[in-house]
Amino acid sequence: MSDTPLAIGIDFGGTTVKAGVLYRSNVISNAKPIETQNFQGADALVQEIARVIGELQKLHPNVAAIGVGVPGFVDFKTGLVHNVTNVEGWVRYPLKRRLEALTKLPVTAENDANCMAYAEWKRGSGRGVKNLVALTLGTGVGGGFVVNGQMVRGAKSLAGELGQASIDYQGRTGTYGNRGALEKYIGNVQIAETAVEAYAAAGETKTLEECSPAHLAKRAIRHDLIAQQVWNGVAEKLACALMNCCWLLNPEAIIIGGGVARAGTVLFVPLEQALQRQLSTPFKESLRILPARFGNEAGIIGAATLALEEAGYNVDD
Secondary structure (H helix, E strand, C coil): CCCCCEEEEEEECCCEEEEEEEECCEEEEECCCEEHHHCCCHHHHHHHHHHHHHHHHHHCCCEEEEEEEECCCEECCCCEECCECCECCCCCEEHHHHHHHHHCCCEEEEEHHHHHHHHHHHHCCCCCCCCEEEEEECCCEEEEEEECCEECCCCCCCCCCHHHCECCCCCCECCCCCECECHHHHCHHHHHHHHHHHHHHCCCCCCCHHHCHHHHHHHHHCCCHHHHHHHHHHHHHHHHHHHHHHHHHCCCEEEEECCHHHHCHHHHHHHHHHHHCCCCHHHHCCCEEEECCCCCCHHHHHHHHHHHHHCCCCCCC
16 A cells, blocks of 8 residues: 555535545545634635645655545636535635645545546446446535546536436526526425425424434335325436436436435335336336445545546556
8 A cells, every 4th residue: 555646535515624535445544624614715724624634644645636526616627616505705716726836736626526426436336337327415416427438527517417407497496597406306405394394284293303304214114104205206306307317318327325315215216116117218228226335435535536537547446
C-alpha cells in the first residue's frame, strides 16, 4: 500500500462536510466532520477544508489527488460551482482553482449525485456495466448516467438531474418552475406528508416523524396496508421517471441508493413490477434493478476515485 496512490474525497453537505482517504474501494481514514454553517462565506469554509486535508496528508503522505462532491450545479471541466443547495455564499465560486492553490494538489469538483454514480460504476454494484442509471433518494433525488462506458455530463456538465424530471406536466411546481418534478413527490418530507394524509383519511393521526421513510418501511414489512400503499405510490412515481430513462438510454442496470432506498423490498419489488409493465421485452429482458453497494461513504469514494482517474491513475483495480 505504501506505493499505491491515495486520494482524499470530500463529501460536501448542507449540514456537514466529510473528508476521507481512499485506498482502492475502502475509506481508510476519516477526518472529523466540518459543520458547514459555522463558516461565513465560501472562502472561509474552503480554507478549513484545506486545513483538514493537510491533517490527513500528515497521516497519509501518498495522497495524490483531491475530489470534491458538491450538492449543486458544478462545471466539471472548470471546477466552477454555480451554487450549493441550502448553503449561502456559493455563487460561481472557483472551487477547483482555489483549493488547488491552497493544497498544491490536483482537484476535481463534481456534482455529489454524479460522485455516487461514479462510485457505483467503478467500484460498486455497477462495476463492469457500460450503460447504467444511478440515483440517490433522500431529501431530494439525484441522478447520474453512464452511456457506452462514459459518464454523461452535457454541454455545461449539468446532466443527470433526474429529480427535476417531470412525472406530471400539470403537477406540483418545482424549484425552477418545472411542473411535476420527481423530487416534489418522493423526497423524505414528501413521502412522510403523503403518509400523514393517508393515515388521516383512514382515521389515524400520525406525525411526520412517525411517517418517516424508515418508520414506514418497518410498518410495511409488518403488513400495514396504508404503509404498503404509500410505498406502492412511491414506486409508481419513481417508475414513471425511470421508465423514461429506459426508453431513452436502454440501460443494463438501474442502481438505487440513499436513505429512502433502505426501505428494501417494500420499494424494490413494486418498482420492478411497475417498470416491467411499461417496457417492451427487448428493453426489460436484461435490465437489473440493484441496491447501491455504498452507503454514506459513496460521495467520498466517488469523488476520490474520480480525482485519481482525472490525475492519470488507473482506478480499475
